[in-house]
Amino acid sequence: MAVSAIRIMCPNLRCRAVLAVPAEARGRMVRCRSCGTSIKVPAKQEIKAAVEPDPAAADPPTDA
Numbered sequence: 001m002a003v004s005a006i007r008i009m010c011p012n013l014r015c016r017a018v019l020a021v022p023a024e025a026r027g028r029m030v031r032c033r034s035c036g037t038s039i040k041v042p043a044k045q046e047i048k049a050a051v052e053p054d055p056a057a058a059d060p061p062t063d064a
């Protein structure tokens, strides 16, 4: 298997540093090198799900 890295953005709004973590860190906690915030590395499936638009949100309310 090729070694791949995951890029995650620090959730700290005052930091927002982009961290590159190894794929093996998925599901674990990493610490931001800039601000020290603990960030959970999402699994690959979770990233894909997060990018998918919510069909329920796209549907206009039909409550007339």
Ligand SMILES: [Zn+2]
Pocket: 010, 011, 012, 015, 016, 017, 032, 033, 034, 035, 036, 037
């Ligand atoms: Zn940070």
